[in-house]
Amino acid sequence: METENALDQAAEVIAAADAILIGAGAGMGVDSGLPDFRGPEGFWRAYPPYQRLGLHFTAVANPRWFVEDPELAWGFYGHRMGLYRRTTPHEGFGILRRWADRPAHGGFVYTSNVDGHFQRAGFADDRVVEVHGTIRALQCLNDCGIGTFPSDPFEVTIDESTMRAVRPLPACPACSSLARPNILMFGDWAWDSSQSDEQHRRLKDWLRSVGRPRTAIVELGAGLAVSTIRMMSEDFAERPGATLIRINPREPEVPAGHIGLPMPALAAMRAIDERLARLDDRAGRGGRS
DSSP states (O other): OHHHHHHHHHHHHHHHOSEEEEEEOTHHHHTTTOOOOSHHHHHHHHOHHHHHHTOOHHHHSOTHHHHHOHHHHHHHHHHHHHHHHHSOOOHHHHHHHHHHHSSTTOEEEEESOOSOHHHHTTOOGGGEEETTEEEEEEEETTOOSOOEEESTTOOOEEETTTTEEESSOOBOTTTOOBEEEEEOOTTOSOOOOHHHHHHHHHHHHHHHHHOSOOEEEEEESOOSSSOHHHHHHHHHTTSTTEEEEEEOSSOOOOOTTSEEEOSOHHHHHHHHHHHHHHHHHHHTOOSOO
């Protein structure tokens, strides 16, 4: 009953919102079939060769491999690039798009996911902040001055028995040096943050333009292990008129006065969306478009 009441409250907050902020962590992608890297066991289930090597996610997701062992580095990131391209964003992205289209000021997304699935699901590029970068862009390992460039033209062949990439590897179109994903890795001092910085500037401009309306902050699948999204959500929740709706099956705790839902992302979105449809029917706003 507690969860039912929280779902009702979440629907009412979204129905009354003048603006919507959507925060998404890795849990948002699980319903699309993307692997959960929570703990070494989850990572090794997705990538058994790394268990044989004794490498955890934090060890593999390190820029040093692009210098020391480029085939190992691109084996991991090339596989992820192909996986994200092949995977269709789940229906929850469409639900979030409908919610973001409801209020007068629309919506904005901030995500730690690097898969580009919000844009693939139809969110405008200028309404998305990718706080840890994106696999849709690359940068030159030699920092030749080209900045970031699209990863679309590049395909990486992987030997999945060893998780090593087969040459040729992605190269900088300006100087032909090895390229790397434009993703913030662990221990990464060379990440080109210019694209993410510009996205952050657009978000700040949007927040200034909307002023202090009733804002629904919908956060999905953002855990404590990498807490960037949770911290951003709680900062936004301090704005007057803002309510945080945190959807997380394991870590749904919220500050006082906000809404925590201990549910998977897609299940919670479906349940809230059904309640929103009923609220719309009662208000004479009609059904979903």
